[in-house]
Amino acid sequence: MPIKTYTGAAAFPVDTADDVTALVELLGRAATDERLRNDLGDHFAFVAGTRPEWFRPHQEAVVTGFLDGFDVTFDNLCVLLNGAPDRCVEHLERRLRSRWSYPEAWALAAIGTEAALTAIAGLVRDGADPGKEFEDSGIWTPATGPAQYRFTPHRQAVELQTVSDPAELLTADHPVGLPLDQVVRRPEATPAVWHYLSLRLDQLPGMPDWSADRVHLASPKGSVGWTLTAAAGPDGLWHDETIAFDEPPRDDETEVDNSDPRGTGIAVLRQYDSDLAYSNGHILSTPGLVGTAGGPPIGLYPNPHCRSCDRLMFHVVTVQNYIREYGHGWRTLYLCEQCQITTCTATNWN
Numbered sequence: 001m002p003i004k005t006y007t008g009a010a011a012f013p014v015d016t017a018d019d020v021t022a023l024v025e026l027l028g029r030a031a032t033d034e035r036l037r038n039d040l041g042d043h044f045a046f047v048a049g050t051r052p053e054w055f056r057p058h059q060e061a062v063v064t065g066f067l068d069g070f071d072v073t074f075d076n077l078c079v080l081l082n083g084a085p086d087r088c089v090e091h092l093e094r095r096l097r098s099r100w101s102y103p104e105a106w107a108l109a110a111i112g113t114e115a116a117l118t119a120i121a122g123l124v125r126d127g128a129d130p131g132k133e134f135e136d137s138g139i140w141t142p143a144t145g146p147a148q149y150r151f152t153p154h155r156q157a158v159e160l161q162t163v164s165d166p167a168e169l170l171t172a173d174h175p176v177g178l179p180l181d182q183v184v185r186r187p188e189a190t191p192a193v194w195h196y197l198s199l200r201l202d203q204l205p206g207m208p209d210w211s212a213d214r215v216h217l218a219s220p221k222g223s224v225g226w227t228l229t230a231a232a233g234p235d236g237l238w239h240d241e242t243i244a245f246d247e248p249p250r251d252d253e254t255e256v257d258n259s260d261p262r263g264t265g266i267a268v269l270r271q272y273d274s275d276l277a278y279s280n281g282h283i284l285s286t287p288g289l290v291g292t293a294g295g296p297p298i299g300l301y302p303n304p305h306c307r308s309c310d311r312l313m314f315h316v317v318t319v320q321n322y323i324r325e326y327g328h329g330w331r332t333l334y335l336c337e338q339c340q341i342t343t344c345t346a347t348n349w350n
């Protein structure tokens, strides 16, 4: 079984719906047993990736009784708790109004129904979420109406494959290492120096409307802690790029040359299934995998707002810098479909 827990191999079978029931029945004990809680978290990540329908009958019992033992990452929660009954929403909202707790906020955020999004908007407007936990999870509360998901819960794994002929990049759906003249309108005047990845949005279910076929993820000079924003024309090419750094890049920052064929390849989008390795709540120990398209942002950092309309931007993809070795940490692409603006960020591992 492709579950690798912190302590080694999978501890429990996950072959039938009854096996998932047995996992749920262990959650009470897991509340006071950290090792069991971690092990179960990996098993539930596997359930989220392979047979989420087996978890559906347990949504209410887990939300109302066993969240303390349910240590599951937010992207997996968004699959397992998606569409949970309104009774779950009422329970969580009542609890959060009396005392804020992250596990309950994440559970409410993961449900994604109209009732849940209305409850979130009420909590945010009443000041119940001072740490902006919902917004960091990718949920935007506008001035009126329910909150909005600025991501799709539908995830696909990003696998890197090498190519023998660089010409293959020009016709690939999701190239890694494109020439900059395929990414920006003015290669001689752009702050972008390194292309990581372009994606065809029509192959990502749940993404917003976008005028161009592809969206791009590229880097300025700088290892980590930057935000690169650009308007995208109907041809997808960037213009009016702006850049912000958490701290100014160092003078001795490594120079890179995007025309270097090093690390060029193509990305392939894979369904979550039992061929991936589930470990530590994620799938990145699967050979060749470098990230996830779709799903929520990683949630450790504030997500960018659109520079033009200020709406929270829509999360497209997050990959490790290993997709095309430069800098370090996570590389994330967001967009505002209303303004046709993209923002790329580089954040540290944690």
Ligand SMILES: [Zn+2]
Pocket (backbone or CB within 6 Å): 306, 307, 308, 309, 310, 311, 336, 337, 338, 339, 340, 341
């Ligand atoms: Zn906008």
